[in-house]
Amino acid sequence: MLNEAVTTTRTEDYVDHRSFSEYLDEISEKHRDLYDLLDLENLSDDRILPYVAEMNAASWVFEGNDRGGRGPAWSGVQKNADNRSVGMTSLLRCFSPHYDEIPGPEYKILDVLGGSGAVAHFASTLGPDTPTVFTADLSNHMMSECRARHLPYVRQSAARSLFRDNVLDGVLIAYGSQLLPNDVRGAAVREAWRTLKPNGRLVFHAFEVGSGIARFFDEVIHPYSRTGHPHAHYTRAEILDLFSAAGFRDLRFFEISDPFTLRGGSPEEARTHAILHLYKGYDLIKLAADEGEIEPVLAPLAERILGPIAVERDGHDYVATVPRTALVAVGIKA
Secondary structure, eight states: OHHHHHHHHHHHTSBTTBOHHHHHHHHHHHOHHHHTTBOGGGOOHHHHHHHHHHHHHHOOTTSOGGGTOOHHHHHHHTSSTTTTHHHHHHHHHTTSTTSSSOOOTTOEEEETTOTTTHHHHHHHTTOSSSOEEEEEESOHHHHHHHHHTTOOEEEOBTTBOOBOTTOEEEEEEOSSGGGSOHHHHHHHHHHHHHHEEEEEEEEEEEOBTTSHHHHHIIIIIHHHSSSOOOOOOBOHHHHHHHHHHHTEEEEEEEEEEOOEEEEESSHHHHHHHHHHHHHHHTTOTTSOSSGGGHHHHHHHHHHHHHOOOEEEEETTEEEEEEOOEEEEEEEEEO
């Protein structure tokens, strides 16, 4: 009876209290273009049930507060599509041959660490001539958010993709690459290579060891977040090794500006929104005893490590910019 109960729980708990077979039925109707790319021949119950159980056991950081996670906090600040518009635009342009335009709707990208679908949602706001972005994530909570937003999604591990070989035009590993354990990073890059079409692109976004944002994770997020952040950031040499071992060629490194941008009706309001975005998004519940202390404590920390928060007028609003620089690597499947 115990084993039967555990199996039932695992079966029904793929996404949003639904089984994997129920998920397939739903996306075959609502997101057929995604459904047609999945490796259905290797997704029988005897293979998928242990996989789902594995994900349920491993995922907690971006699950609900009842599991000690900060999923609701992170998904809550992602509902505004333009908070990371500068960086997301740069990342989408990386999939074009000359890095100067965003591919059209026939171009299919898998966002491996897509969370609640921020990149897919942002792309959809740019109009109809933008790529199709499928959102993947390990977190049940995040995939439930995608489902509620009617975005095409698949819950999977970065180390084991549910897509067939040679079916994707692009793969994006971003906004959480540092969360991948060291023993998973190679598998994630190899899975990107496997699922990409020949000449497809892997775009890899990371925070480089020693950078301001890496220090912010180490000095602020790790000690003050609900979940902590005991994760290693990347060196260029490590990323080069990962790409080379998987078979990618024409590797290109560069840095992009990837700030948080928050609006307000006054300079003070925009600045406050920016500070609260950091506090809420990273769930820094150990930072301040009450709400009135958040800005006086967090603002000096953020500016000391990341740099000054600039505020500029934009039409009738003001925009506060929290500076962040990210390292991007792009490789092509040989």
